[in-house]
Amino acid sequence: DVKVTQSSRYLVKRTGEKVFLECVQDMDHENMFWYRQDPGLGLRLIYFSYDVKMKEKGDIPEGYSVSREKKERFSLILESASTNQTSMYLCASRVANTEAFFGQGTRLTVV
């Protein structure tokens, strides 16, 4: 079974902190994605990567950056956390043009 693992289920950080959310997949997938999910707004795409060292902005990249140094790992970085970044963050991976596999999510609270 494909496994997508997010490093934390719950995280509490202070305003202004630099926050790292880690995602690791074990199936050699080329594509990886980061989303945030807020009530009633569905999944909104923050950043994605089609391969190692590659990154593309999604629909809401402001306030975020990403890193993909190894194929299996895709990190989401909040450069200076703000309270409006309190959300559920979901990571996904897939082979191109097939279904994606999601992690369990990280619920981030910024206080």
Added chain:
Amino acid sequence: GESVGLHLPTLSVQEGDNSIINCAYSNSASDYFIWYKQESGKGPQFIIDIRSNMDKRQGQRVTVLLNKTVKHLSLQIAATQPGDSAVYFCAENDMRFGAGTRLTVKP
């Protein structure tokens, strides 16, 4: 007052009935579509997919219909069960998702 965007479309059905969840997509060039199910506290899980060279695809108790003329997808669930209660999302190949529909199954 209520805020736009904070209320998910909902569908409530009786156990044993059939459910139909609809989705409109925006990109007429999209060639691959996927339905996901998200249960409370979990990440979305793949249900069924369809490519643009097909109009219909069936799985176990689920059927996806694609109407390219009006850019519309539907997910049909036969004999809906309480375990089907979840939020359902459609997505295009670019991994953009719709807002989702909350399905509630009444016993």
